[in-house]
Amino acid sequence: MTVTPVYRVSSTSRGGGRDGEVVSDSGRIDLTLAPPVEMGGNGDGSNPEELFSAGWAACFMGALRLVSKNAGVAVPEGTEVRVTVGIGKDDADDGFGLTGDIDVYLPGLDTAQANELALAAHGFCPYSKATRGNIVSTVTSRV
Known part of the structure; x- marks a missing residue:
């Protein structure tokens, strides 16, 4: 790349x-x-995890807005992206590792569309790309 x-x-x-x-x-x-x-x-x-979660949440929201626009879907009023970053012992090397849980709230959309947009944003977001394969992460959406 x-x-x-x-x-x-x-x-x-x-x-x-x-x-x-x-x-x-x-x-x-x-x-x-x-x-x-x-x-x-x-x-x-x-702390670094708090700063990382804030940056990832803001970046993900930007990605969500772009993929939604490209799909012809208006991002609903009240949409939120919450990223929870965890830190803990990494059993592989006795060091530390991170986790990331992304929760996307898209009020008023149907569940399938919300899931599709959240996963598309995860595929596009630079923070998500940078951490892919390095941080155990989940993406969930709510409507």
Whole structure:
């Protein structure tokens, strides 16, 4: 696959990684990071999984809008994409791995059409493509 970027952005992590800060070059992101309580931290900041879930959800929504438009379907008012990212021990190498669960809410559409659009968006979304085969993920849709 060849990609010709039309936009590039950089962010810098300082401090202790999960216990430090992250700042984007634009300054729009300037966050204190802290491990969640479930991972032994105080939970008083954001974390990489929270940032990843936000980016994936926004990207997926954009993909959903595009595939819906191309299919001649208007995205209903109130449509939502919720991405839940999990982190835990990876039994394969005693390291850590991620999971991703994508829940697409398309109110007013029929179930088959909602499923079709959600799966098409998953096939098109750059975050979904980047994680395919690397992260166990699920896609569900609700109407």
